[in-house]
Amino acid sequence: MGCTNCGTANGSKPKGCKSNGGCSTGGCNRMNTYDWLRNLPIADADDYCNVVEVSFNKGSRKDFFRNTTLQYFEKGDLVTVEGVGGFDVGEVSLTGEIVRLQMKKYGVSEINTDMKKILRPATERDLELRRINKAREPEALIRSRAIARQMNLDMKVSQVEIQADGRKATFYYIADGRVDFRELIKVYAAEFKVKVEMRQIGARQEAGKVGGIGSCGRELCCATWLTDFKSVNTSIARYQNLSINQIKLSGQCGRLKCCLNYELDTYLDALQAFPNDCDQLEVAKGKAYLIKKDIFKNLMWYALPDSTKQYPLTIERVKKIKELNDQNIIPEDLEAVELAVAQPKEVEPEFVDVVGQTSLRALERAQKKRKHKKGGHSQHKASGNKHQSGKKKDRR
Incomplete structure (x- = not known):
């Protein structure tokens, strides 16, 4: 890139x-x-x-x-x-x-x-030493992973960074718990002839070191500018009315995407205008259950038990029904808002009368011109042939 x-x-x-x-x-x-x-x-x-x-x-x-x-x-x-x-x-x-x-x-x-x-x-000498030692890193990474696997350690070596002079190597690894790598350090030091430093990193930090392209089409935030990794949980997705789909909500690291936190404050500020105790409303048809909250249109969507249809209600209407339910009054209907669906208008092709656009006389004139040209060309060829035959007879 x-x-x-x-x-x-x-x-x-x-x-x-x-x-x-x-x-x-x-x-x-x-x-x-x-x-x-x-x-x-x-x-x-x-x-x-x-x-x-x-x-x-x-x-x-x-x-x-x-x-x-x-x-x-x-x-x-x-x-x-x-x-x-x-x-x-x-x-x-x-x-x-x-x-x-x-x-x-x-x-x-x-x-x-x-x-x-x-x-x-x-x-120039410093840069040459760095180039030589940096070229050792891919091979050292493969070898270090093989050694850790042979020693049956529950860890994954993510990256190896060798110092420019080749005297020290830092091994970045990922592990779910504590790892006893005292023997591993001795093996690494004897294998690579360097001073060994082990650093444990998380899955998000590993994705930042490796880099890549996210589902948004841009480079990963953790690889370009993000340094502070805040915790991300599924409740953040619920606040934003996102479906809890682990595949869509997970990033390159396998954890929930860090970008879920970016708009969370905007959603929380907008949700303050919505009532919190209106998960269920009682009407004549039964109990209506809250499905989702639309902060952009200020609507609350409810569903009745005997129907799969969802009914959008305004915040004022929800509060009114809740007040009636608190007074043991059951309204007849939810009085859902009718949303106008903007559909593209189909433009019918207009009838065009093409009769009379082209004159028959013009076509006849054009046809006569073509015949006249063909006739003149054939007469010219015939006269030319007669002239050539006459010349041949004179030569004889």
Whole structure:
């Protein structure tokens, strides 16, 4: 999904698509953040934020690093940072004042002494080491899954991320419960010759790391911008009058879609105008049961036990029937609203009288012209043949 203009220019800096704020396709840096403070001038160099946000593994992992160098980095620069027992190479995703807002969002202190540092701009050797070690990740993922299966561990290794210098590897796994992987770490360390770190992630986080296209036709929210995963349950679908269909409501991760939460507040605000104690109404035909609430037309749909037909009622009518039922008065009818169904009008073809549009005399004239042309052409050919035969006789 990345743009075709991406590449590496001189100085090991990606060319990018020059969108001045983020790749328009969302493929170059999946968890991209728009820097709306990018053009803010530096008023005081001493107060300038010296912390830089660096992204790794195509934006699936981000961290903050202190810039102790004398160089100001821009978004998209490749830098070499401190790693575990070595160094790592990442891409600068945010700089300046917007980093302070991001640190406040994630609860990171700017004066944290344990914050790692930026060592230098990435060199050709650093990039070559990263390319070699990144090429080991697919094979390491397959091998690590096979080892976990041989040890009968109830876990699934989702992704393997190897540090740029090849000294450390992070294994992301999914498990329903706690997993005793003490022996597994020893086997991984002996197999891959690296320092092993195990991180447990959820199914939604796995979908964000893998990426993909959702049922809406766009890239997954968890792979492009969503970082806070809120719980989603079936009651949210009921508030929005959605059918409880697990196949339609589930996303790529197999859990309920995160986008079910997006319009929930709008539905809850609209449902406040509806009465809560009107699930059943008594009329002369029997008890009417509430089927659904339509917040767009402010209607409540009821069904009678002896009929499969659904009756739409206004909120005022429902409240009136409820008041009558509380007074032990049973109305004769629900007085449902008649909804006009807008059907396209069929346009009948109009009769067109084509008689007299074409004159017979015009047709006769055209026919005479054709005959005249054919006759003249045949006479010309006959005269030409006679002239040629006369010439042949003279030659004899």
